[in-house]
Amino acid sequence: MGDRSWWGWGRTDCALSDDECVALGARLPGLSSTPLPIPRIEQLVVPQARITPPAALAPRFSAAPADRVGHTYGKAYRDVVRALHGDLACAPDLVAYPQTDAEIVDVLDWAASRRVAVIPYGGGSSVVGGVEYRPASGGADHCGVISLDLTAMDRVLEVDRVSRAARIQAGARGPVLEDQLRPHGLTLRFYPQSYEFSTLGGWLATRAGGHYATLYTHIDDLVESMRVVTPVGTGESWRLPASGAGPSPDRLFLGSEGILGVITEAWMRLQERPRHKASATVAFEDMAAAMQAVRAVAQSGRHPANCRLLDPGEALLSGVARNGEAMLVVGVESADCPVEGQLAELLTIAREHGGARCGDGDGADRSAEAWRTSFLRAPYLRDGLARMGAIVETFETACTWDRALDLYEAVRASVGAAVEEITGSPGIINCRFTHVYPDGPALYFTVIAVGRRGQELVMWDDVKIAAMEILARHHATVTHHHGVGRDHRPGYDRQRPEPFAMALRAAKAALDPHGVLNPGVLVD
Known part of the structure; x- marks a missing residue:
């Protein structure tokens, strides 16, 4: 296994070679003929350190x-x-x-x-x-x-098999905590795209979204209690299955992105490890019909583990379809009973909305596996395109079903026009649904365009501004699971009510009076 990349995504041994970058760049005319060197x-040139830690x-x-x-x-x-x-x-x-x-x-x-x-x-x-x-x-x-960096604090400290929960240190990366839970036959069942490299504390601090597309989609749903070190003291909430005792202390720190305190451990709700799995892909000739099918699935109460809708461009890019279809990738799993009947019910819903199942129907559909491989490989391809001078942006959002089709079409039209104006050539704008709820979907857009060497960041910023503007105009969230950070701050400021912003600023002043924790994120 290769080392962690300092400059790009993931591991060094998974990054594209120079020749692979050139071959990838050739698919987008107008890019440089040679990749930027690493x-x-x-x-x-690393600036000289300005501070020296105390001896202790x-x-x-x-x-x-x-x-x-x-x-x-x-x-x-x-x-x-x-x-x-x-x-x-x-x-x-x-x-x-x-x-x-x-x-x-x-x-x-x-x-x-x-x-x-x-x-x-x-x-x-x-x-x-x-x-x-x-x-x-x-x-x-x-x-x-x-x-x-809390990755030295990466242990599962305690497992409550009766309540099916575990106390886990915040520095544990996904594979590290799962390896420790596996002997107990349990799993957190939380797999963001960054699973291999991100930590439990990071998931909690950003209210991260996992791979599973329905029901328990966000880390919030899996938290029993948290321990947080702030500049004015350490606090730990009680372990409870639920509580109506005023505003939740955990909710103050979930999504706070490190501006109020440092999450050091949490009791997390676990599940039995799944033993039964099945998946399928369904083709739709019409994106609107596909959206109606996904809405029906989300409102059916059947809660598939995977329910990803790929628009025609995304399906083509992922290698799932080649004839202009929208593709639905659906999967089910269970720890204790077969799932073929549940999958059949979901496929019936899709068929009633014009969908046609792909593949050989053996429960291990090749298109679903192609999508998964593409999903995991995508960040490495982005880095390869960046080396060739392409502009690559991904942004995700969520809205209610009554606005979903309008938002999808508006983003493709408006951001597409902005990309052409900013770069001077048409770009690629694809979309997939990453998560679906009874009242709306989470839409994930990918933008790929030809940049100009030395102007990539200016162009990227302009594309980002155009994307946030269209999301705000449609009252769609500035982020569903990526977090706010510094890049989404303008959109977040527009989205949150001012009384809440006042309360957040007051909490920041109370818990971090010297303003040293992650300055510039969420509040000034």
């Missing part, structure tokens, strides 16, 4: 260039481009690797006393500028920046 860390904490800090470079950015397109160009002006001065809550308290106390910013890093997979430091516009910068 700088070696020893070639990079020094063993938990690193100022090594590899650590600082690897913690400068998340994994958004603009992060990849800046890394490829060697732009490390905002690299953290230090990376902290605490091993206990007490050490986190000491780090926060020292940072507050020195006005040093602390950026909770999670697994570093943010695609919205959530784990980087950006100097305040017109304001006083911090005296230094610490990237707080």
Whole structure:
């Protein structure tokens, strides 16, 4: 297994080679004929560290260039481009690797006393500028920046088999926590696209969405209680299946993106590991009819594990379809009983709306597997396109069913027109439904266009602005599961009610009076 990539997504051994980048770029006329080279860390100019940790904490800090470079950015397109160009002006001065809550308290106390910013890093997979430091516009910068990495705190501390729950440290990445739950026959059953690289704490702090498309789609649904270290004290909520005792303390920190405190552990609801699985793909000649079929599935109460609708462009890009069809990938699973009957019921719903099942019907449809492979490979392809000078943007949203078709068509038309105006050539705009609810879908858009070397970030920013504007105009959320970070902040400010913004600012002032935790995210 290769090392974690410092500049792009995932592992180094999965990144596209130069030849693969050239072959991929040839499919989009107008791109460069050669890929941007990947700088070696020893070639990079890393700013000199401005701060030195106190002696008592020094063993938990690193100022090594590899650590600082690897913690400068998340994994958004603009992060990849800046890394490829060697732009490390905002690299953290230090990376902290605490091993206990007490050490986190000491780090926060020292940072507050020195006005040093602390950026909770999670697994570093943010695609919205959530784990980087950006100097305040017109304001006083911090005296230094610490990237707080909790991956040394990655243990399943306790398993309650009776209540089917576990106490898990926040630094545990997906595979690490699942490996520890497997001997108990249990699973968290939470698999975001970043599962291999992201952490439980990051999922909680961003209200992440998992792979499963219905029912328990967000990490919120799986939380029993949380422990959080703030600059003014440590708090832990009670373990309860449910409670009506006033506003939930966990809800204050779920989605707070590290601005109020550092989530250090949580009791999480678990499930028996599934033993029965089946999947199928269904083709639709008409996208509107496909949307009606997915709505009927979502409102049927059958809760498929997978229910991904790919529009014709996305289906073609994923290798699932080649004849202009919209494709529905549907899957079911169970820990204790066969699922073929449930799959048959879902296929009946799809057929009643004009869908036709693809493949040989053996319960292990090849198109479904092609989609899964494409889904996992997509971030690496994005990085390859970025090296060739393409602009690649993904943004996701959610709206109610009565507005879904209008939103889909408006984004394709308006963002498509903006892309052509910004880049001078038509782009590719595809869409898939990642999650579906009885009252609406989550739509995930991919934009690919020809950029100009040296102007990629300006073009990307303009495309991002155009996308957020159309979402706001249709009252669709600025993010369904990627988080707000710094990139979605303008859209988030428009979406939230002002009284709530006042309350959030007050909570920030109370819990982080020196303003050192992830400055610029959610509030000023």
